[in-house]
Amino acid sequence: MQRMTKQRQAVFEELTRVPDFRSAQQIFEDLHLQGHRVGLATVYRNLQTLAEDRRVDVLRSTEGEALYRICESDEHHHHLVCRVCGHAEEIAQSQIESWVSEIAASHGFSEVSHSMDLFGVCANCSASPQ
Amino acid sequence: MQRMTKQRQAVFEELTRVPDFRSAQQIFEDLHLQGHRVGLATVYRNLQTLAEDRRVDVLRSTEGEALYRICESDEHHHHLVCRVCGHAEEIAQSQIESWVSEIAASHGFSEVSHSMDLFGVCANCSASPQ
DNA sequence: TTATCTGCAAACATTTTGCAGCGAG
């Protein structure tokens, strides 16, 4: 069974503190700034565990880096992610789901995942560039 | 200006020969199997150039690997990609575009990109597993 | 001729893994 270590708790609390999409490195740095001594590998291992347990969402930035974010709603959902600051907003359920199923079926595809995340620049970042 | 070298042509022809999403490594291997002597770095450099010129589409697999595919239509479009064999089908234009703009605007986001690619298992692969 | 391209190897960035020791339960 799983143990609750200081490190695991620190990673989880950091994810809760900043509910935006962050890279493992960012989380690692923030933890150090806060005085927590956590190894980078441990951050990765815990993020992986959390992802398996569906407690965090994972997505890939355009550059190929994995970004993690605390999972707020249990239901399937999408994100609107700011490519400047990582701020993310969950997108309300929509007609997308059924659209995807239709498309997939009509092309003979099965087991289709649609991790459709939208990247843009949030209001805050476009107001105060850099 | 750009020169048309044997290597550049080989990469481009390989992309044309197999119009599915492939990794740089896959393309590199195939070229070697065909007897072309092309360096891996050259494959990467040419794929990059082709992407800049919008002659190939680029997307990231869930594992973070970049996948390249010859660009068939000039218009903006999406893909339905087989996660087993890489086979891709372009998805007909849809109401998605306007839906994305609406969502983005209502959240105050600008410059939104929606590289929404769907991953699934194509008919062929689900018929003959492995 | 000459600026661009290539191959190779080294550098990079991100992520994973091996292993000895630590510590939660």
Added chain:
DNA sequence: CTCGCTGCAAAATGTTTGCAGATAA
């Protein structure tokens, strides 16, 4: 006490870059 977890360093990936030589135009 035990087994899972940690830290570190090394390895594995995927991709980029520096440089000297090759080559298209």
